[in-house]
Amino acid sequence: MNHPETILVTGGGGYIGSVNAAALLQQGRRVIVVDNFERGHREAVPPRAVIETCDLRDEAALNRVFEAHRVDAVMHFGAYAYVGESMTRAEEYFHNNFIGGYHLLNAMRRHGVQRIVFSSTCATYGEVDNVPIDETQPTNPINPYGRSKLAFELLIRSYEEAYGIRHAILRYFNAAGAALEQGEDHDPETHLIPLVLFTALGKREAVSIFGTDYDTPDGTCIRDYIHVSDLADAHLRALEYIKQESITCNLGTEQGYSVLEVIQAARAVTGHPIPVREAPRRPGDPPRLIASARKAQRLLDWKPRYVDIQEIIHTAWQWFLAHPDGYKRK
Ligand code: UFG
DSSP states (O other): OOOOOEEEEETTTSHHHHHHHHHHHHTTOEEEEEEOOSSSOGGGSOTTSEEEEOOTTOHHHHHHHHHHSOOSEEEEOOSOOOHHHHHHOHHHHIIIIIIHHHHHHHHHHHTTOOEEEEEEEGGGTBSOSSSSBOTTSOOBOOSHHHHHHHHHHHHHHHHHHHHOOEEEEEEESEEEOOOSSOOOOOSSOOOHHHHHHHHHTTSSSOEEEEOSOSSSTTSSOEEOEEEHHHHHHHHHHHHHHTTTOOEEEEEOOSOOEEHHHHHHHHHHHHOOOOOEEEEOOOTTOOSBOOBOOHHHHHHHOOOOSOOOHHHHHHHHHHHHHHOTTTTTTO
16 A cells, blocks of 8 residues: 655645645645744644744755655745735845745755645736736736745746656635634735724724725726635645646636625625725735636646635634634634
8 A cells, every 4th residue: 555645835834834734634645844933823733744843944954854754745835925025025035935945946856856836826927917817928026025936936947847846836816715723814914805804803993995996897906816725625636736747827716806895795794894994005906816727627627616705705704703813812
């Protein structure tokens, strides 16, 4: 009988990484979580995962992790991920997201690990006129966050050509919702759905709507919200797929919801009036981001289970009701 695969999950204490770690364990894999817990949470790591507290920027420490464990493949989530913050902290973003990734690929190479699934972003496309966005669109990121992710994509491709390391580059649209044991806990929180639900919980007085004069039907920005459990399902499929060949694909529902529609859906889910206030546009926000996810559907045989925004918000609402102050203070 085959031994269970061991997957090294960077950023396994983060929102998307922790849900993936749980999904891997559920499938019978062994999981080594590598996280420095600067922004992730120990409490988010599923109990059966092995924890290695390690910063990807520390190459020697990372190599020791690879020496200590026989790793079959890597899922790489560990990164800084605030677009706004990246605008003034380019050095930190490239150091963590690019140099950290470089160390990771080198450690893989040194230890004969041949597969990586990488958490990339639709921010690699930049401002795109054509929606839905498919993978043939040019990549022209408009902030250091998106550029650092794209730079690492290029490195990964080079490491396949030179050293045969296979990759899945998965470009997520707006990750949302919660699994049973894991949800969103960012500090500071900047994402729309958590902030809307904090208002329903009475932790905030109102939700700011950043711009009501966009060229969209109701004047507010449109996004494609993809459930975090559907992301995990795609990652598991990608991990298998890349045994045959590498893949780069979008992950989204192909449905767009405006900021106002999200707030309206949250009112229906929570039964709370959720007051709003109009605010100026947030710099760098594209009016409309909707995925074409045909490629993932076709090649990974993947289909998101959650397409209805109320259902997605409902899972997040259950999580926030159970963890109103996040992981640390539940
Ligand atoms: N928004 C508000 N009020 C808020 C918060 C957000 O109106 O209080 C709006 C934003 O302006 C945007 C939409 O809600 O139009 C969604 O904003 P989020 O901050 O939730 O998500 P973003 O679309 O800005 O960012 C996400 C990911 C990034 C990724 C980016 C790609 O969080 O990692 O998509 O553009 F890079």
